[in-house]
Amino acid sequence: MKNKTATPTLDAFLASQAHPLEAEIHEVRKVILGLGPGLREEIKWNSVSFRNENDFFATVHLRSRTTVQLILFTGVKKKATAETGVPVEDPAGLVEKWLAKDRCLVSLGKGAAFEANRAAFAALLGAWIRFV
Numbered sequence: 705m706k707n708k709t710a711t712p713t714l715d716a717f718l719a720s721q722a723h724p725l726e727a728e729i730h731e732v733r734k735v736i737l738g739l740g741p742g743l744r745e746e747i748k749w750n751s752v753s754f755r756n757e758n759d760f761f762a763t764v765h766l767r768s769r770t771t772v773q774l775i776l777f778t779g780v781k782k783k784a785t786a787e788t789g790v791p792v793e794d795p796a797g798l799v800e801k802w803l804a805k806d807r808c809l810v811s812l813g814k815g816a817a818f819e820a821n822r823a824a825f826a827a828l829l830g831a832w833i834r835f836v
Contacts, residue, residue, distance in 0.1 A: 713747065714733075714745060714746075714747060714752060717747050717752070718730070718752065721766060723766060723769070724769055724770075725768075725769070725770075725771075725772050725814055728772045728812070728814055728815075728818045729752065729764055729772060731818070731822070732764065732772060732774065732812070732825075733745060733752065735822060735825060735826050735829075736754050736762065736829060737754075738826075739826065739829060739830055739833065740833075742756050742757045743755070743756055743833075744756075748760065748763070749763055750766075751763050751764050751765070751766050752764040752766075756833060756836055758779065758836050759778075759779030759780055759781070759836050760777070760779060760780055760836075761776065761777060761778065761779065761832060761833055761836040762774050762775065762776050762777070762829065762832075763775045763777075765809065768811075770814070771811050771812065771813050771814055771817075772811070772812040772813065772814060772818055773800070773809060773810060773811050773812070774809075774810045774812070775803070775807065775808070775809055775810075776790075776807065776808050776809075776810055776829070776832050777806060777807040778790060778806045778807075778832075778835050778836050779836055783806065783835075785805065785806035785835050786804065786805060786806045787805065788805070789805040789806065790805070790806055790808075790832065790835050792828060792831040792832050792835075793828075793831065794828055795824070796821060796824035796825075796828075798810045798811060798812065798821060798824060798825060798828055799828075806835075810825070810828070812825055
């Protein structure tokens with residue numbers, strides 16, 4: 705599968721949200737889709753969600769209006785990671801909260817803080833995707 709670039713439907717969806725962090729959310733999309741072939745984005749759970757050839761792994765938390773946040777998870781269906789957890793390193797401290805052993809809330813900031821976290825986010829997500 706090829707990387708799926710921004711679609712008019714997804715762009716229109718984001719524009720309709722009038723989200724104060726829309727520019728940063730577009731950058732998150734670029735970072736995620738740039739991580740490798742086979743990654744794509746869809747509107748799911750009334751948000752921008754990302755998947756690989758196996759399953760979904762991340763959703764933008766649009767309710768957060770002051771900092772870019774994503775929910776990371778290991779797929780729609782329960783996997784072994786629900787019991788074992790997801791052993792990924794997070795030296796930048798982007799994981800704000802573990803919601804379950806296989807699901808967490810990641811905060812990336814906004815503006816300059818977001819830019820400073822971009823590389824650490826790409827590394828964290830690259831490690832995360834291996835468990836999907």
